[in-house]
Amino acid sequence: ASFPPIYNPSMPFQSAVLGGICDGKKVTIQGLVHSHCTRFAVNFICFNNDIAFHFNPRFDDGHVIVCNTMQSSKWGSEERTKHMPFNKNGSFEIAILVLGHAFQVSVNGQYILEYRHRVSYQSIQSIQVNGDVSLSVVTFTGPSFQTHMSPFPPPYSATPNYTQNPFMTPAYTAPxxxxxxxxxxxxxxxxxxxxxxxxxxxxxxxxxxxxxxxxxxxxxxxxxxxxxxxxxxxxxxxxxxxxxxxxxxxxxxxxxxxxxxxxxxxxxxxxxxxxxxxxxxxxxxxxxxxxxxxxxxxxxxxxxxxxxxxxxxxxxxxxxxxxxxxxxxxxxx
Known part of the structure; x- marks a missing residue:
């Protein structure tokens, strides 16, 4: 399933994961790194505000990408990747694929890293992007909970499933x-x-x-x-x-x-x-x-x-x- 792209969202950005989180869901983020950027982050946030996946490129900490998980307001152990595919004043495309065992991240079409789940990915509710970047488009693709929409019935159907009520009364009179x-x-x-x-x-x-x-x-x-x-x-x-x-x-x-x-x-x-x-x-x-x-x-x-x-x-x-x-x-x- 594919959902309408979110164009030019304001920062910091946060949205529900359209279609719900599931194995095979892919989130693609396109944007531009600011010239003064020190760091930015992509967070997958759970219902209880835990951060299941924190993806954090840092220009001010040795040009690394830090990945982590936050549970009950406490960060776990960092996983650091020294391969930095981002450049200041440079555009980027981040593709994050949710799999049953891990998140897989590609940047500008190249595979960068895999981050194994530390909490159940099924508890993820939303995605957040913050820091010194601007975004041009965010898209959600892949499997979803979406089901096929049945056709809209005629407004005055004669079938027994539709019961017309000609004597309408006010729905309520009290507050x-x-x-x-x-x-x-x-x-x-x-x-x-x-x-x-x-x-x-x-x-x-x-x-x-x-x-x-x-x-x-x-x-x-x-x-x-x-x-x-x-x-x-x-x-x-x-x-x-x-x-x-x-x-x-x-x-x-x-x-x-x-x-x-x-x-x-x-x-x-x-x-x-x-x-x-x-x-x-x-x-x-x-x-x-x-x-x-x-x-x-x-x-x-x-x-x-x-x-x-x-x-x-x-x-x-x-x-x-x-x-x-x-x-x-x-x-x-």
Whole structure:
């Protein structure tokens, strides 16, 4: 699988490993070493903030590459390579291949080193680049949790799987935080077979899922962003804890597509990197959110936009919310 490249990201750079981490995943980083560079680093960061792989070229320490692992805020023993393929004012391409036993690193097409795993690579959540370099493009290729997207059903399908609810009631009248999980439709039995479909729901929208958001389950949202819109958001959450497992928030005045998780009332670090803004004021959109097993895969208008690695167990999600500057015509979950 291949994901849209991240072009000209700001530094320091951090992104989820798009598609999730797995044997055969390849991360390619292209950039330029600054003339005043003393050192820079590429870090593969785990859920618990351990650094599984620290790749650290140093011009100020004998022109070496230092590799290491940090566990519980403590560095292990360094592995040093005296072959320095980087030059100040020079461009570079770093390709890091994740294998079952090790990371293999090539620079400018030449194999440089292998670093054997000291912690489980499957705990890696994100990649970070910092130091005296600028980046032009970061790409993620190779195996992923991505599954084949099924075609979008017709908006007014006559098949039994789609239940139209003509008598729409407001999703809630109390403040959101105090609202119990309810269905937005007048008829929404939890025993219904197949996906639930709701047309033209009242905004803001809130609904309990039938069961939990298990692997390969998906949510389809069709709506319209009005002219002059500032922002809207989609939340996938647990009705009991109120933890927000996935928060997707297009912010038009900022030109950002923000993703985050809220755990026990505290927001984590935002993920903002994208190759383009898929939502446009004045235009309709079709959004699909799929639980891909270790991450959420999000597509807009049939194009994969981003992957968001689970920070909390995705199968605990039993509720969804949509609010902000958006109108909805169709939701299927």
């Amino acid at each position: 959101l935080a105090s609202c119990p999980p309810v269905f937005a439709g007048s008829m929404a039995p939890k025993t219904q077979k197949g996906p639930m479909t709701i047309y033209n729901p009242t905004m803001p929208f809130q609904a309990a899922l039938q069961g939990t958001f298990t692997k390969n389950r998906k949510i389809i949202i069709v709506g319209n962003v009005p002219y002059g819109a500032d922002r809207f958001h989609v939340n996938l959450l647990n009705s009991g804890s109120r933890n927000i497992y996935l928060h997707v928030a297009p912010r038009f005045k900022e030109g950002a597509l923000v993703r985050n998780t809220q755990d026990r009332g505290t927001w984590g670090p935002e993920e903002r990197h994208m190759s383009y803004m898929p939502f446009v004021p004045g235009q309709q959109f079709q959004m699909e959110i799929r639980n891909e097993g270790g991450c959420f895969g999000v597509s807009v208008n049939s194009a994969k936009v981003f992957t968001y690695v689970h920070r909390l167990p995705g199968n605990q999600i039993d509720m969804m919310e949509v609010a902000g500057d958006v109108t909805l015509t169709y939701i299927q979950f």
